[in-house]
């Protein structure tokens with residue numbers, strides 16, 4: 001179980017601000033959809049964290065009209081966190097992420113939803129920029145998960161069509177580019193870890 005304060009601090013670190021790595025002059029085009037499983041004080045369900053006001057407007061127009069967009073009472077005022085759907089999504093998250101248990105058994109998983117056709121139609125070359133932004137988010141998530149006493153794993157194996165169907169996306173205005181999951185680590189005794197560098201040579 002991830003405590004609420006750490007969860008909010010982690011999410012806050014993903015919002016664009018005047019500081020590294022977000023001070024690169026790029027407009028954010030990726031927004032987060034969270035599958036919350038085990039966060040203290042939060043109902044399990046589907047949540048949205050738009051990373052710009054323009055993005056929030058577009059998401060509200062594009063995602064399923066059945067979503068509640070209910071503000072989360074306890075969340076810090078600067079955090080645009082909304083409950084879309086109150087439901088245990090563990091099974092759905094697992095199936096959507098190539099049946100990987102890590103997407104269901106942790107604190108939360110997420111999908112990085114990129115503004116797609118509106119960005120790429122006038123400038124197809126910005127496809128690479130979307131992946132660069134997804135990579136920055138992945139890096140921040142790895143670090144923040146660790147700082148929250150948890151661990152994170154990027155999820156490159158997911159079924160984007162299933163994700164889009166759950167979200168009620170009927171066109172290509174948004175595209176899920178990359179998934180991620182955060183939870184308490186379990187050591188896998190089958191995997192051997194070796195030191196990254198050889199021990200210092202005593203003769204040198």
Ligand SMILES: Cc1cc2nc3c(=O)[nH]c(=O)nc-3n(C[C@H](O)[C@H](O)[C@H](O)COP(=O)(O)O)c2cc1C
Nearest residue numbers: 097098100102138152153154155156157158178179
């Ligand atoms: C883009 C990306 C996608 C990944 N997709 C998955 C995945 O679908 N399932 C999984 O278990 N791990 C996934 N991983 C995690 C890797 O398997 C691996 O654990 C991680 O890169 C750390 O590797 P290392 O411990 O060898 O440094 C992904 C990592 C990255 C960067």
